[in-house]
Amino acid sequence: MIRRKILFIGLLGSLFQIFLGCVPLTKTILSPGSPEDLTTCTNVFPVGPWESVHKIEAVITGGVSFSLLGVTRGDPNKRRLHSFLLTPEGFILFEGLLGEDGMTIQKAVSPFDSPAFAGGLMEDVKGLFLPPPGKPARWGRTADGTRVCLWEGPDGFETEFWEAKDQDRQILLRDDLGEVIKEVSLKGPFVNGLASYIELRASKPLPYKLKMTLLQISP
Amino acid sequence: MKRFLFFSIPIIISLLSAEAGSDQEWASLKEAAKNIRSVKSEFLQKRILPILTKPLRSEGRVFFQTPGSLRWEYLNPLRSVMLQKGDTIRLYHFSEGEWKPEMTQAVEVRRMVIAEISRWFQGRFDESKIFKNLYVPGPPVRILLTPKEGVDKFIRRIEIFPGTRPGVIERVEIEEPGGSRTSIEFRKTEINPNLPSEIFEKP
Numbered sequence: 263m264i265r266r267k268i269l270f271i272g273l274l275g276s277l278f279q280i281f282l283g284c285v286p287l288t289k290t291i292l293s294p295g296s297p298e299d300l301t302t303c304t305n306v307f308p309v310g311p312w313e314s315v316h317k318i319e320a321v322i323t324g325g326v327s328f329s330l331l332g333v334t335r336g337d338p339n340k341r342r343l344h345s346f347l348l349t350p351e352g353f354i355l356f357e358g359l360l361g362e363d364g365m366t367i368q369k370a371v372s373p374f375d376s377p378a379f380a381g382g383l384m385e386d387v388k389g390l391f392l393p394p395p396g397k398p399a400r401w402g403r404t405a406d407g408t409r410v411c412l413w414e415g416p417d418g419f420e421t422e423f424w425e426a427k428d429q430d431r432q433i434l435l436r437d438d439l440g441e442v443i444k445e446v447s448l449k450g451p452f453v454n455g456l457a458s459y460i461e462l463r464a465s466k467p468l469p470y471k472l473k474m475t476l477l478q479i480s481p
Numbered sequence: 482m483k484r485f486l487f488f489s490i491p492i493i494i495s496l497l498s499a500e501a502g503s504d505q506e507w508a509s510l511k512e513a514a515k516n517i518r519s520v521k522s523e524f525l526q527k528r529i530l531p532i533l534t535k536p537l538r539s540e541g542r543v544f545f546q547t548p549g550s551l552r553w554e555y556l557n558p559l560r561s562v563m564l565q566k567g568d569t570i571r572l573y574h575f576s577e578g579e580w581k582p583e584m585t586q587a588v589e590v591r592r593m594v595i596a597e598i599s600r601w602f603q604g605r606f607d608e609s610k611i612f613k614n615l616y617v618p619g620p621p622v623r624i625l626l627t628p629k630e631g632v633d634k635f636i637r638r639i640e641i642f643p644g645t646r647p648g649v650i651e652r653v654e655i656e657e658p659g660g661s662r663t664s665i666e667f668r669k670t671e672i673n674p675n676l677p678s679e680i681f682e683k684p
């Protein structure tokens with residue numbers, strides 16, 4: 263009987279861990295964060311101008327997949343990003359610029375030329391490399407010591423940042439109903455705030471998966 | 482006036498003979514390529530983008546066989562291959578432990594490029610429908626390809642540097658509008674090796 267109880271509690275614990283990412287942060291009990299935790303909420307993103315090259319493997323609707331090279335130059339202080347997508351041969355398929363004035367598409371070859379695709383692409387780049395604007399609405403630690411920061415967007419969307427003790431990080435984007443629509447897993451080692459490996463899973467409006475491996479970073 | 486004529490005649494003669502010499506060199510370069518049945522080579526590609534401080538390096542290998550078979554393969558950082566056998570061109574990328582057919586992204590542009598490369602290995606520079614060619618005696622000797630209307634939005638010019646061995650291409654430089662450039666250096670080139678036909682059929 264006691265063994266059954268232990269098994270049940272263990273199973274419950276595992277299920278809790280599995281579903282932790284799906285529970286809105288507003289319902290997760292957090293111990294109040296220190297001012298130091300607040301500073302580290304934004305320090306997990308690159309600080310100062312940087313440039314990177316990633317290998318990108320994408321799987322989109324219908325199992326269609328492609329491999330590309332992603333080149334990005336960022337300036338977090340100006341909240342500016344300049345991104346390129348290239349074929350393995352080096353053809354530029356997409357060039358987009360994101361700044362304080364909004365987004366500009368400099369070059370786009372089909373199917374990257376659709377406004378929805380281009381906008382979504384730059385949104386993903388922004389979500390991966392720039393912290394959400396402003397101060398987090400909430401921050402703290404869970405019972406197991408995982409550091410959590412939450413930003414509230416003007417549209418009711420929320421961005422959550424989770425950092426476990428083993429330094430693996432996760433970014434969750436929730437819609438206004440509290441449902442996770444994008445889940446990003448960031449694996450170390452981290453170089454100048456950039457993860458060596460990133461996996462992005464989007465579920466809405468269309469499901470897709472991106473796997474990004476860091477190849478080159480400067481400075 | 483007489484003195485002017487006296488000096489200008491040798492200059493004109495030397496210019497004419499230089500032009501005749503370069504015509505001859507150009508013809509012999511194309512003639513040497515006619516003896517090529519197959520080519521196997523490795524390459525190092527450097528992509529220079531104005532926003533990157535360090536060039537983007539890729540390594541790969543190329544196999545060519547007359548009349549129209551080509552395998553252009555990247556080994557890193559992305560593993561991908563373009564296969565041409567006759568009029569059939571297929572593109573694949575290696576992902577999650579297997580070769581997958583390429584469905585999207587500028588497939589037509591890549592088909593056009595593979596057809597061009599195939600012509601370069603055969604010395605058929607003047608058969609291109611999208612590039613005008615010019616032989617530059619140098620040094621260094623090079624073939625200058627300038628795009629006709631339409632393609633000039635993507636490529637400003639291509640320079641092909643032949644090696645000292647007949648029929649061998651040493652380097653290709655591609656210049657794009659906006660300051661981007663690509664340099665491809667060929668090494669360990671073998672001329673007329675025996676190549677199994679499946680190299681051009683399967684990734």
